[in-house]
Amino acid sequence: MNLSKNFTLEELTRTNLTLPNIPSESEKAKLAELVNGLLQPLRDKWGKPINVTSGFRSSAVNKEQGGSIKPLSQHCKGEAADLETDDNAHLFHLICEHFDFDQLIWESGNDLQPDWVHVSYKTKGNRKQVLRMTVVKGKKRYTVIS
Ligand SMILES: [Zn+2]
Numbered sequence: 320m321n322l323s324k325n326f327t328l329e330e331l332t333r334t335n336l337t338l339p340n341i342p343s344e345s346e347k348a349k350l351a352e353l354v355n356g357l358l359q360p361l362r363d364k365w366g367k368p369i370n371v372t373s374g375f376r377s378s379a380v381n382k383e384q385g386g387s388i389k390p391l392s393q394h395c396k397g398e399a400a401d402l403e404t405d406d407n408a409h410l411f412h413l414i415c416e417h418f419d420f421d422q423l424i425w426e427s428g429n430d431l432q433p434d435w436v437h438v439s440y441k442t443k444g445n446r447k448q449v450l451r452m453t454v455v456k457g458k459k460r461y462t463v464i465s
Contacts, residue, residue, distance in 0.1 A: 322351050323359040326353055331374035331400065338379045342397055349397035357418055357440040358400060365410065372435060373401040385459075395421070399439035401426070406430045413456065415449060424461070425451040 320328040331350050334340045353374075362369050364438060376394040378384060388390040393399035396423065404410050411433060414423055421444075424437035437452075449464040 322354040325362045325368075326354045326358055326371070330371050333374070333407075334376070335379055336381050336383055338377065340375065340377045340380050342375045344379075346375060346397035349461060352442050353398060353400060353440045355413075356442065357420060357438065361410075361418060362425070364413065365403065365404070369410070371400050372403050373398070375433060379403060383421075387452045393439040398441055399437060402436045402438065406432075407436050411436050414438055419445050420447060421445045422448045425464070427452060427454060 320331040320332065320341045328347065328350065331354065332340050332342060358369070359381070362375075373384070373394060375397050376384065376392065378395055381392050381395050382388070386394055394401075399430055402410060403443055407428070408431060412421065412423055414420060414436070419440070421441050422441040426437050427434040433451075453460050453462070
């Protein structure tokens with residue numbers, strides 16, 4: 320099912336785990352808002368494919384992947400996506416400078432490139448919070464950049 324020109328519900332709900340990962344109608348509606356409010360306009364500006372490595376996660380999938388439980392990961396609400404391209408740093412800066420978002424996270428990697436980019440989007444009340452995640456002694460640590 321197409322959510323927009325370049326994004327399908329299938330790629331936003333894909334998981335390599337053998338656990339159920341089916342969004343409810345309201346979670347599907349949030350995924351559609353994420354795609355049409357942010358991912359598709361971003362894809363249009365980027366001009367090249369953007370790989371969604373993780374979008375919606377059921378609570379079972381989120382738990383298995385070590386996602387945050389308190390507060391509940393925005394992936395579980397259908398508000399977040401993890402993105403990978405051939406230049407994650409460039410994508411990160413493009414989102415930061417040109418788009419409305421709730422949280423933008425430089426995920427792991429180093430000072431030059433994150434391993435992936437996490438972004439979340441809400442129709443109302445976007446915080447425009449920019450963070451960096453580093454793994455310290457096996458634990459995720461988030462630092463606010465702006
Ligand atoms: Zn994420």
